[in-house]
Amino acid sequence: MEPELFAWGANSYGQLGLGHKEDVLVPQALTDISCKCQDVASISGGGGHSAVTTGTGQLFVCGHNKDGQLGLNHTEDVLHFTLCTALSGFCVKQVACGWDFTIILVGSGLVLSCGSNSFGQLGLPQISGLCLIPRKIESLKEKVVNVAAGLRHALAATDSGSVLQWGTGMASRAKRASQGKALPLFLTAKEPCEVAGLDDVKVKAVAAGSYHSVSLTDEGHLYVWGSNKHGQLVSRDIFLAEPKKIDTHCFSHEKIGAVWSGWTHLVAQTGGQCFSWGWNEHGMCGDGTEANAHVPKPVKALGSAKQILIGCGAGHSMALCQTPH
Template sequence: MSCEGESRQLQLLFSWGANSYGQLGLGSSNDELLPQPVTHFPDNKRVITCITGGGGHSAAVTDAGELYVCGQNKDGQLGLNHTDNVPHFSFCSALRSIRVSKVSCGWDFTLILTDNGQVLSCGSNAFSQLGIPQVKSCSVPEPVQTLHEKVTDVAAGLRHTLALTESGQIYQWGLGMASHAKRFSCGNPISPFFTAKEPCQIPGLANIRGKKVIAGSYHSVALTDLGELYVWGSNKHGQLLQKEPFGLQPQKIKSHFFLEEMIQSAWSGWTHLIAQTDCLWI
């Protein structure tokens, strides 16, 4: 029997690939060569609104603002107040009274953005990627205190972090890109944001308004409200569409690469980028 206006489409989650730490959420640590259904998550009362993976862990946010995590947890990156690996998607009870809007996973840490614009982080802080000074790691999500403006987007790289504020300003912290920057600086001082242990505003972007931040392993990207992409960091695989092997300052990608179209959204893997334009060509 069904009631008008109360029908709900069943959502299924599948996972496959490497599973050494239980990051597929299947209840085991066996690798899977074919897509396997993740049983009991989400249940028929919840819809996944955001899902992401890190070096060996996975995280998902539901339409109720709940955070579920699984996989590697040796640095507390699951935020469950312990360091045991978890083979099933498990509710992050430390955030029971907090509504989560987005989650982003780095190599061994996790960034959490709440509905009220606060950034929380947990996991390894070996490269200051948590933005919380004087801690080696956190097994419970802790707030990034020095972001005083409401945050609208976050992105985790391999060992660095980006945040976008309500006014469109872009911040970076974490030492993950520092050694690469020093290698290509020819002995000159590098910008402070490469070695920042707490949120540091990116120079050269003060006159643009950010719409989204994107992070790869050793590169960073900002999408502006004008549909332009600014990039910096490693260009080893040509992912930044620049001449230099490493971008020490943000540079705008020329629009002719995208047929002069505005960029609507963009995504990054560890060493590649994908962009979607506004125009639909037929």
């Protein structure tokens, strides 16, 4: 039996790819999709747009397009998943959708971006308005292996293990918290700028929330910075201007294998457990309560099931599990 792609939830811009703009309360199969579902390699969602990558390196997009975030060279919303033909010469490896922009990593390690650049989130300082087709971020000279998009900032992990950040989305909160102290350059940069404080580690993956950033090192440790309004950074500070390591005892001293971020909560996977913490008003931490979790907690309801894939939305979490027999 061939796999099917299902979509549900908010749909006011056609971001579900179902051909209309009505919200969908129960998962509905996409019947009119121009790529084969068995070819789908990843799924990503932003403020009001969605993106699917295929195993052959194509990018399909739909939804909100007022700022050109779909990369289709126009600003009309798109109701069905549509091939981004501007990328026909590239093999797309990963896509990250922000609020009103899109970051695209291609096989050669280059990064392209499209959409709104009002906060410098495209990493293209030469563009003041909208970018309607994906453009290469020229100042990224090193090969990139992983990208992430927050509300109005973006991250890239390079082949050598350093992290670059751009977009000023976190700057106003940083200024309020800093009480006049100078901010690190990467919090106000409009093109890729190295994140200070990660010199002694090698980062392999990045994640981003609305106003925070996360790095996962090759040794399985997490470093976090940005807003801690909901306890998502496991700190007593309201804002962390530089990366801080989350103590390994928070994860039963297990190495972190992968990390995901919603707008204000995080989920991490170790060899044996799934942990979650941060904003929990809608129960997305999975601990049976709606109280914010200021320290990582095991998602006990998943038991001993092996999590194959995990995903986070603004205020929800998902896990594809395999239960041992």
